[in-house]
Amino acid sequence: KQEVTQIPAALSVPEGENLVLNCSFTDSAIYNLQWFRQDPGKGLTSLLLIQSSQREQTSGRLNASLDKSSGRSTLYIAASQPGDSATYLCAVSGGSYIPTFGRGTSLIVHP
């Protein structure tokens, strides 16, 4: 059974810092990995999706990398802003398209 772990569970940083959020998974036979953002009281918004054949994806200040062999993904946030404050979740899908979610990293960026 796939298990997904996200470290750290919570993070508080000053504005402007570059951040790395970690996601690890136990079964490397994945189809894709998706990073989501969830604002308080809101739904999940897809940020980046990495196919198993890819090593990274970029969108603006966000960069997600994938190392299947080691069962790890990182989400890099450059020049963090208070608006980046949210919970970030990663989800790993196998060939059945059914994702397994981590518990998320709660990020606070203070001015």
Next chain:
Amino acid sequence: DAGVIQSPRHEVTEMGQEVTLRCKPISGHDYLFWYRQTMMRGLELLIYFNNNVPIDDSGMPEDRFSAKMPNASFSTLKIQPSEPRDSAVYFCASTGTSGVYNEQFFGPGTRLTVL
């Protein structure tokens, strides 16, 4: 496309009442998922459908929970009778597997409070 649509957005009911949550997936998507999110347990997959057919309902907590998908554009999650421990945010999500990426899209959720 308007994205995944859920209704109602908020529901407050009393213990023992029937609750019906509704979801309209993104047009053309062939997978539909129902999740429940709580602080204690995080995001839990309750049930999912493929082409309107329930595939795995092992996440449904009890027989009080049931889900249907009568057509490709509509699904319901019903709780009867409801209990206070059912209070949570319920999300519907859909995925289209005909494309390359099979990205999952979530609705805004229904916040259920059972008194």
